[in-house]
Amino acid sequence: MSISVSIVEDDPAVRASLVKLIDGSPGYRCVSQHADAESALREIPPVKPDVALMDINLSGLNGVECVRRLKPQLPGTQVIMLTVYQNTEHIFNALAAGATGYLLKQTPPEELLAAIRSVHDGGSPMSSHIARKIVQCFQQPAPPVNGAQSLSPREAEVLGLLAKGYLYKEIADAMSVTYATVHTHIRHIYEKLHVRSRTEAVAKHLSQTRSLPRPAKAFRL
Amino acid sequence: MSISVSIVEDDPAVRASLVKLIDGSPGYRCVSQHADAESALREIPPVKPDVALMDINLSGLNGVECVRRLKPQLPGTQVIMLTVYQNTEHIFNALAAGATGYLLKQTPPEELLAAIRSVHDGGSPMSSHIARKIVQCFQQPAPPVNGAQSLSPREAEVLGLLAKGYLYKEIADAMSVTYATVHTHIRHIYEKLHVRSRTEAVAKHLSQTRSLPRPAKAFRL
DNA sequence: AAAATTATCGCCAGAATTGGCGATGTTCAA
DNA sequence: TTGAACATCGCCAATTCTGGCGATAATTTT
Numbered sequence: 001m002s003i004s005v006s007i008v009e010d011d012p013a014v015r016a017s018l019v020k021l022i023d024g025s026p027g028y029r030c031v032s033q034h035a036d037a038e039s040a041l042r043e044i045p046p047v048k049p050d051v052a053l054m055d056i057n058l059s060g061l062n063g064v065e066c067v068r069r070l071k072p073q074l075p076g077t078q079v080i081m082l083t084v085y086q087n088t089e090h091i092f093n094a095l096a097a098g099a100t101g102y103l104l105k106q107t108p109p110e111e112l113l114a115a116i117r118s119v120h121d122g123g124s125p126m127s128s129h130i131a132r133k134i135v136q137c138f139q140q141p142a143p144p145v146n147g148a149q150s151l152s153p154r155e156a157e158v159l160g161l162l163a164k165g166y167l168y169k170e171i172a173d174a175m176s177v178t179y180a181t182v183h184t185h186i187r188h189i190y191e192k193l194h195v196r197s198r199t200e201a202v203a204k205h206l207s208q209t210r211s212l213p214r215p216a217k218a219f220r221l
Numbered sequence: 222m223s224i225s226v227s228i229v230e231d232d233p234a235v236r237a238s239l240v241k242l243i244d245g246s247p248g249y250r251c252v253s254q255h256a257d258a259e260s261a262l263r264e265i266p267p268v269k270p271d272v273a274l275m276d277i278n279l280s281g282l283n284g285v286e287c288v289r290r291l292k293p294q295l296p297g298t299q300v301i302m303l304t305v306y307q308n309t310e311h312i313f314n315a316l317a318a319g320a321t322g323y324l325l326k327q328t329p330p331e332e333l334l335a336a337i338r339s340v341h342d343g344g345s346p347m348s349s350h351i352a353r354k355i356v357q358c359f360q361q362p363a364p365p366v367n368g369a370q371s372l373s374p375r376e377a378e379v380l381g382l383l384a385k386g387y388l389y390k391e392i393a394d395a396m397s398v399t400y401a402t403v404h405t406h407i408r409h410i411y412e413k414l415h416v417r418s419r420t421e422a423v424a425k426h427l428s429q430t431r432s433l434p435r436p437a438k439a440f441r442l
Numbered sequence: 443a444a445a446a447t448t449a450t451c452g453c454c455a456g457a458a459t460t461g462g463c464g465a466t467g468t469t470c471a472a
Numbered sequence: 473t474t475g476a477a478c479a480t481c482g483c484c485a486a487t488t489c490t491g492g493c494g495a496t497a498a499t500t501t502t
Binding site: 096118122123125127138164199 | 316317319321342343344345347348349350352353355356359360384416417419420423424427428
């Protein structure tokens, strides 16, 4: 069974050549093409393609938004973004919106076909450099503003329990020390983090222990 | 100039074949080999290889830890993890520790060489399926259990300020209502979120507004 | 029209937190 | 060896939160 592909691309020439490539390759067939996000949102769901190639730069609703709305209706369809942008923000937004692959428009035809097969086969096609950007996300070693770095092991432990909503007394029990000691640790924590309440300390803590990448501002929303 | 490679692999046979592959290929040269993390940590830094192939499963200190300690000393060296494990936890831990590539041991020789070149060239080599796992990280949708959905607009507003560490009185001023009203809103918030303190409410709030992926437990440390 | 939800206000008392000030002992680096 | 950072303990008072109980009014839903 060949892989069914939908194409969303506003440039008629590019779109035509994509259709030609897909339909001209055995094992692939183009089942729909769309010049803008709006029509894509209307017409793609009934078609249920295996894969969608989505230009990221559409007039009107952009490709990222289009994916965001399309994906919930078509969880089985894998979306590959096509773009000229290689910047981190775009990449993350697209992936967060539900895209599975991310290719540059300059990708040669054979690779594009390989990517379509790959994404259909459980992979996430992307250029090597884009992969690196994503990997770097995991490495951003919460570098600078980590007031928490200066927390002693014991203090960090207290903060962890504080974040779970434990009472001072419960923390004391959990750590086998007295209430007074917990109290003192917490005072030191507040000093070091420059906060004045449990809530602020926890907020700071959660924003820093955040296990994962916090790539770009873009992500915060 | 050929790419210098260090190899860390405890199985002598596998290590030997890797060395043979590297040294037998033009454009690559193996500059050191190590049977365990400890000797790797001692011997690799002076060598400053372009690329290090690191078995993830070493006796003693494991490969991930080895990378974590090596990378700060050798920011220019790109590390590719070699492993039989394909599970998410290992992948994330390795990347977070500073690895740039992640390949399965079953990777064919030519691909391994291509990966070494790729990582040296600014890429992040990894199998298509591993890439997918990483991408999925960015897609983990704000989970369903959003008790916050039932919060009224006003309550949500209060919670937001609560999360910033505002005192009841400050929230009252900010919202131009009385302390009593804030107090009531907060009581309702606690009921709806099933929490008993400001800290718990804020923790819940932050964990849900969190724009980004929160991959695995593994990440929490 | 009755009921539920939301937003607003109030009192009171117990519980928890915060902060000021001080103390002892250990460990580790200068 | 002297100081700095850490972990431990203590007292006391002021502030802040939490929860129980109740109330009015507007809006929305049923």
